[in-house]
Amino acid sequence: MTPVFEQLVQALKALPGLGYRSAEKIALHILVEKPQKTASLVDLLTSASEKLGACSTCGNLTEEKQCKICLSNERNDESLCVVEGVTDLHAMEQAGVFRGKYHVLHGKLSPIRGIGPEQLNLQTLRSRIDEGSVEEVILALGNDMEGEATCYYIMQEILEGRSLRVSRIGFGLPSGGGLTYADETTLRSAMEGRQTMR
Numbered sequence: 001m002t003p004v005f006e007q008l009v010q011a012l013k014a015l016p017g018l019g020y021r022s023a024e025k026i027a028l029h030i031l032v033e034k035p036q037k038t039a040s041l042v043d044l045l046t047s048a049s050e051k052l053g054a055c056s057t058c059g060n061l062t063e064e065k066q067c068k069i070c071l072s073n074e075r076n077d078e079s080l081c082v083v084e085g086v087t088d089l090h091a092m093e094q095a096g097v098f099r100g101k102y103h104v105l106h107g108k109l110s111p112i113r114g115i116g117p118e119q120l121n122l123q124t125l126r127s128r129i130d131e132g133s134v135e136e137v138i139l140a141l142g143n144d145m146e147g148e149a150t151c152y153y154i155m156q157e158i159l160e161g162r163s164l165r166v167s168r169i170g171f172g173l174p175s176g177g178g179l180t181y182a183d184e185t186t187l188r189s190a191m192e193g194r195q196t197m198r
Contacts, residue, residue: 008027012027055070058124059105070101075099075100076100078100078133079098079136080102080103081101081103082103082105082125082139083103084104084105084108084142085104085106088104088140097184103125105141106119106120107119125154137159137166139154141168
C-alpha cells in the first residue's frame with residue numbers, strides 16, 4: 001500500500017476500539033467501495049468539528065452553549081451523575097435509568113498517562129456543587145483503579161464537608177469495566193444497586 005494510505009489507516013487505528021485490520025477495512029471501504037461518499041463524509045466531519053463542542057455546564061456534546069439535558073425542566077436538578085465521558089452519558093440515556101442531570105469529566109485521573117486534576121472537567125463540577133441546588137452526587141465511573149482514584153479525589157477535594165448524599169455505582173459492572181459497553185439491564189442494576197459512600 002502507499003504511504004498516504006498507511007497514514008490514513010494509522011489515523012483510523014488511533015480511534016477507540018479499532019485495530020489495524022478494522023482501520024484498514026474502513027479505509028478501503030471509504031476509498032474503494034464508496035468513493036462517491038468520501039467528500040460527504042469529510043464535509044460532515046468538518047462541520048461536526050466546527051459546530052459541536054462541550055456544554056458549558058456539564059461537558060456533554062452540544063451545538064449550543066448548553067445541552068438539551070441541562071436546559072430541560074423535566075430533569076431532576078437535585079441529582080447529579082458524574083461520568084467519565086460523553087459515551088457513558090449516552091449509554092445511561094439509552095438505558096433510561098437516570099432522570100437527573102450529568103457531569104462529564106472527559107477522562108479519569110491517570111498519573112501514568114499524565115492525566116491530573118487539571119486535565120479533567122473538575123472546576124465546573126466544583127462550581128455546580130457550590131451553587132447549592134445539588135443534593136445527591138452519583139459517581140458513575142469505571143470499576144478500575146483509575147476510576148477509584150478519581151472517585152476518591154472527588155470525595156476528598158470537592159465533596160468533603162458538604163451535606164450531600166454521595167453514592168457509587170458498581171453492582172453488575174465487571175471489574176475494570178466502564179459504562180459505555182454495558183447493556184441496559186446491567187446499567188439499571190448498577191444504578192439501583194449503588195452504594196452510599198457517605
